[in-house]
Amino acid sequence: MWRGRRIQVPARRAVRPTPNRVRETLFNWLGQRLDGRTCLDLFAGSGALGFEAASRGAARVVMVERDRAVAAALERTRDALGARAVEIVCADALAWITHARERFDVVFLDPPFGHNLLPALLERLAPLAAHGTWLYVEAAAPVRAPAPWRERRRGAAGQVSYQLLRWNDGDGDDQGGISGHV
Secondary structure (H helix, E strand, C coil): CCCCCCCCCCCCCCCCCCCHHHHHHHHHHCCCCCCCCEEEEECCCCCHHHHHHHHCCCCEEEEECCCHHHHHHHHHHHHHHCCCCEEEECCCHHHHHHHCCCCEEEEEECCCCCCCCHHHHHHHCHHHEEEEEEEEEEECCCCCCCCCEEEEEEEEECCEEEEEEEECCCCCCCCCCCCCCC
């Protein structure tokens, strides 16, 4: 829908937009369309993943970004695109997920590398996940998926490892309405 649109964000060292090739792979894994899905983009940064999800039919995309200047840039981009399904939250991701009560179908998790946040994040995401929730993780190295998360796909691009995990609470192993490309 917004193919080729440039996303402007303030120059920040911690903002690493997901490379185009990786984003393309991720959305191929997810089956291209996210019609009616709810998505969470923690550590939104450039917002590339969240805006891509919205452009592919997600009903709701929550982007959490603690840097006020980056969050303001995300709001400007949302307004310029007319992305009404996107909500920008200026907050610390760990604090936000501790208090959030909404469940999400897809979660994009790309925390700053080198801060060892993934173990705490994976633990705290449990209340936001339902059977079949997809979790995309981008990190310096692959993460070991703690139960009930199960790794479905893995890739690497340069110094970035990326994985697609699935929440499986033991209630079957269906595709949850997302394409069988995974």
